[in-house]
Amino acid sequence: MSAAGVSTASSPPLRLPGEHFAAGLGAFVCGAIGLVLVAPDLARGAFFLPHVVAVVHLFTLGWIMVSIFGALCQFLPVAVDRAIRWEWLAHATFALQVAGVLIFVGALPTGSARGVHVGAATISAAFLLFAINLAATLAGARTHSLTWWALAGASLFLAITPVFGVVLAINLDQGLLGAERFVTIARHVHVAIGGVVLLVMVGVAHRLLPMFLLAHGVDSRAGGIAVGLLFGGALLLAIPIGGMVTAGPGAILLAAGLLAFLVQALAFYRHRVRRHIDPGMRLAAAGLIGLAAALITAPLALSAGLANPRLLIAYHLFLLGGVSLFVAGHYYKIVPFLIWYHRFGPLVGLRPVPKVHELYSARVASIAAGLLIAGWLGLVVGVILGSPLVARASALVFAAGTIVEAIAVARIAQRRPD
Amino acid sequence: MELNLTLLERVYDALRLVIDPEIGLDIVTLGLVYDVTLDGDAADITFSLTTRGCPMEHAIRGGILQAVSQVEGVNTVRPHLVWDPAWHPGMVEPGYL
Numbered sequence: 001m002s003a004a005g006v007s008t009a010s011s012p013p014l015r016l017p018g019e020h021f022a023a024g025l026g027a028f029v030c031g032a033i034g035l036v037l038v039a040p041d042l043a044r045g046a047f048f049l050p051h052v053v054a055v056v057h058l059f060t061l062g063w064i065m066v067s068i069f070g071a072l073c074q075f076l077p078v079a080v081d082r083a084i085r086w087e088w089l090a091h092a093t094f095a096l097q098v099a100g101v102l103i104f105v106g107a108l109p110t111g112s113a114r115g116v117h118v119g120a121a122t123i124s125a126a127f128l129l130f131a132i133n134l135a136a137t138l139a140g141a142r143t144h145s146l147t148w149w150a151l152a153g154a155s156l157f158l159a160i161t162p163v164f165g166v167v168l169a170i171n172l173d174q175g176l177l178g179a180e181r182f183v184t185i186a187r188h189v190h191v192a193i194g195g196v197v198l199l200v201m202v203g204v205a206h207r208l209l210p211m212f213l214l215a216h217g218v219d220s221r222a223g224g225i226a227v228g229l230l231f232g233g234a235l236l237l238a239i240p241i242g243g244m245v246t247a248g249p250g251a252i253l254l255a256a257g258l259l260a261f262l263v264q265a266l267a268f269y270r271h272r273v274r275r276h277i278d279p280g281m282r283l284a285a286a287g288l289i290g291l292a293a294a295l296i297t298a299p300l301a302l303s304a305g306l307a308n309p310r311l312l313i314a315y316h317l318f319l320l321g322g323v324s325l326f327v328a329g330h331y332y333k334i335v336p337f338l339i340w341y342h343r344f345g346p347l348v349g350l351r352p353v354p355k356v357h358e359l360y361s362a363r364v365a366s367i368a369a370g371l372l373i374a375g376w377l378g379l380v381v382g383v384i385l386g387s388p389l390v391a392r393a394s395a396l397v398f399a400a401g402t403i404v405e406a407i408a409v410a411r412i413a414q415r416r417p418d
Numbered sequence: 419m420e421l422n423l424t425l426l427e428r429v430y431d432a433l434r435l436v437i438d439p440e441i442g443l444d445i446v447t448l449g450l451v452y453d454v455t456l457d458g459d460a461a462d463i464t465f466s467l468t469t470r471g472c473p474m475e476h477a478i479r480g481g482i483l484q485a486v487s488q489v490e491g492v493n494t495v496r497p498h499l500v501w502d503p504a505w506h507p508g509m510v511e512p513g514y515l
Contacts, residue, residue, distance in 0.1 A: 210469075211440070211468070211469065212440070214441065214468075214507055214515065216468075216506055216507055217506070273507040273515050274441075274515050275515075333440075337439065337440060340439045341439075341477070344439070345439075345477050346480075348435065348436055348437065348477065348478075348480070348481035348484065348485075349432075349435050349436050349480070349481035349482065349483065349484030349485030349486075349488075350435070350484050350485070350488070351435070352435065353437065353439070354439075355437065355439050355440075355442035356439040356440050356442070357442060358442075
């Protein structure tokens with residue numbers, strides 16, 4: 001069944017993905033409120049400020065990565081026919097991740113070097129343990145599909161990404177990187193996004209988009225190419241030596257990998273049998289368009305570098321905003337189905353049960369999506385124009401969108417049979 | 419024969435309680451029920467899923483068991499999952515997608 005895209009007999013208890021999604025949404029709202037505070041700084045082109053870095057990590061580590069960890073716990077049985085290898089470790093990883101984010105994000109604005117180091121170390125431990133759990137799960141799989149390869153690649157970069165983070169955290173008070181700091185930050189961002197986030201997105205989308213869109217029989221070669229290119233690109237960028245010899249080709253491979261993924265996703269959307277696109281898939285599509293915008297602005301932004309900080313910020317807003325909207329859209333697919341599966345599924349065949357889309361208001365979901373998209377685009381415009389007012393007003397709209405989505409998802413979680 | 423036909427109709431009606439919650443259609447409308455045969459008070463349900471290796475198998479199988487067991491005159495329900503022919507969206511009853 002198409003709905004089976006997110007659940008199986010070997011699915012974990014609702015609590016495991018549930019705690020991840022609750023914390024992820026909390027970080028989404030907190031990050032958005034933080035964005036309101038730092039929006040004027042972004043419009044002025046200032047992004048190396050500790051409180052800006054804190055807000056960025058609320059989104060990347062608190063929202064995106066916690067959501068990914070939760071989704072993978074749920075999705076692995078579907079993807080590779082194996083439940084997460086150690087469920088207790090996934091709970092422990094979650095606790096470490098949340099604690100690490102709270103310590104790290106709390107320490108940055110206060111200038112506590114010790115807090116930053118402890119937070120970075122705790123998050124690194126969470127990443128490494130999740131990578132081990134993921135790799136152990138994948139090792140037990142009987143077949144190696146495109147999704148398997150994508151997740152295997154992501155598990156490697158889950159272990160590599162924190163190394164950059166720890167080095168950058170230590171650099172904050174010891175300054176060991178010197179002039180290499182900007183390049184190291186760029187490598188850190190792109191190894192994390194390309195090697196972890198995008199690889200997971202390609203692997204998950206390969207299974208879920210055809211199911212959610214009813215797009216059967218679509219040629220998936222572009223997805224396979226995306227996995228290879230993203231892996232190669234992230235690997236080159238992960239090599240901390242060689243300057244442009246490794247960074248240049250690495251960036252080109254990553255860009256080509258993202259392009260291949262977008263081509264694949266477009267093919268799924270274009271060949272869908274169901275013409276109506278629900279709010280979740282509309283939001284995911286908006287995220288993909290954001291990633292396309294990031295792809296277009298990347299050459300200009302990264303070549304200009306610090307010479308044009310506002311363009312650099314706009315590029316990162318497209319990149320992280322695109323990923324955020326893609327993730328936010330999937331909340332409207334995964335959470336309602338989980339609630340349906342655990343609470344209404346046992347009643348199938350005995351009495352009429354609601355459909356997944358009947359567990360939430362499409363109108364409210366559309367309002368949330370509209371606020372998120374409008375706020376995000378407005379923020380990009382505000383940064384490009386250098387207008388703190390436009391940036392802050394847009395960030396407020398975006399924050400309102402996160403709050404409406406969080407309330408909508410919380411209400412879904414409360415649904416029970418009459 | 420007439421009794422069987424009526425029973426068959428009631429079995430199909432019962433199977434309409436088993437839905438794909440994401441698509442929002444029941445498995446009969448979706449064309450996932452390939453065949454229903456009755457042998458005395460036993461019902462054999464041949465069905466498929468939209469994707470090979472689909473993890474909802476146990477939920478659908480359970481739904482079929484629960485739904486058809488409710489039908490008066492049926493005491494044994496035997497669901498059979500098949501992959502040939504493979505399901506495709508063209509099997510959905512016209513006008514539902």
